[in-house]
Amino acid sequence: MRFFFICLTTMLCSFSVLSSEKNLSVKGDLSQGGLVVGKSPIGTKIKLNDKNILVSPKGQFFLGFTHTAKPNQVLKATFPSGKTAEYMLNIKQRDYHTQYIEGLSKRKVLPTPFDLKRIKKENIALRKAFARLSKTRLMKDIKFSWPTEGTITGSYGTSRVLNGVPKKAHLAVDIANPVGTIVHAAASGKILFVHEGMFFNGKTVIIDHGLNLASVYIHLDNITVKLGDLVNKGDDIGAIGRTGRTTGPHLHWELRLGRIKLDPKLAVESMSRIFFEP
Numbered sequence: 001m002r003f004f005f006i007c008l009t010t011m012l013c014s015f016s017v018l019s020s021e022k023n024l025s026v027k028g029d030l031s032q033g034g035l036v037v038g039k040s041p042i043g044t045k046i047k048l049n050d051k052n053i054l055v056s057p058k059g060q061f062f063l064g065f066t067h068t069a070k071p072n073q074v075l076k077a078t079f080p081s082g083k084t085a086e087y088m089l090n091i092k093q094r095d096y097h098t099q100y101i102e103g104l105s106k107r108k109v110l111p112t113p114f115d116l117k118r119i120k121k122e123n124i125a126l127r128k129a130f131a132r133l134s135k136t137r138l139m140k141d142i143k144f145s146w147p148t149e150g151t152i153t154g155s156y157g158t159s160r161v162l163n164g165v166p167k168k169a170h171l172a173v174d175i176a177n178p179v180g181t182i183v184h185a186a187a188s189g190k191i192l193f194v195h196e197g198m199f200f201n202g203k204t205v206i207i208d209h210g211l212n213l214a215s216v217y218i219h220l221d222n223i224t225v226k227l228g229d230l231v232n233k234g235d236d237i238g239a240i241g242r243t244g245r246t247t248g249p250h251l252h253w254e255l256r257l258g259r260i261k262l263d264p265k266l267a268v269e270s271m272s273r274i275f276f277e278p
């Protein structure tokens with residue numbers, strides 16, 4: 001199988017197949033934390049490193065790379081004719097900083113047994129919500145835009161030390177602005193989850209964008225949507241707050257493909273070039 005590979009920049013890449021199956025295309029960000037969108041002939045099966053990838057009835061699919069994704073990954077396509085093609089994806093490796101944050105309430109860093117029970121219950125609710133993500137539907141407009149204005153005070157991939165205690169990497173973007181600053185849907189979708197007060201996250205909204213892709217909005221001051229609402233990109237969904245574990249008002253914005261947490265900033269930059277026909 002012949003194919004060619006073009007890197008438009010070091011971060012934005014695309015490739016196409018030179019063969020009888022000319023319709024496979026993949027665009028996006030081949031970086032740790034990057035999101036990639038693909039289109040294949042209807043009926044094509046896609047695997048990434050031997051793991052099945054969800055493909056819509058129209059042949060659309062997403063690939064997502066963790067913040068520690070290895071540099072070499074293999075994409076395999078099995079076309080309806082039975083022919084197969086393999087592509088080596090070179091995933092850009094990134095350096096992450098360490099961020100030291102002080103002044104958090106002790107209980108928010110080292111929860112009590114009572115708090116841990118509550119956290120466990122909330123995590124189960126979150127897992128159930130993510131299990132409900134649409135497996136087939138792709139929203140009409142899948143371009144992402146910034147959900148609010150402000151100063152980026154937390155980047156994706158940063159190692160965090162809270163009150164001197166090392167914690168997991170921060171796999172989101174933090175955007176700080178005063179309480180009450182409007183938060184918008186970053187892309188169209190359906191409201192998958194609304195919570196009025198989680199231990200760590202505070203007031204939380206999750207939007208389902210289809211094909212296992214979701215955006216998550218955390219620490220909100222108020223929420224103006226309800227479960228099941230359909231939203232367009234730019235619709236108000238709430239306002240920046242300081243609910244949950246936070247030292248000041250900001251939006252903690254996550255982007256997830258199934259269990260993989262992606263870098264929302266990369267998605268805004270690369271997805272803005274991509275549009276799937278409905």
Ligand SMILES: [Zn+2]
Nearest residue numbers: 154172174252
């Ligand atoms: Zn954050």
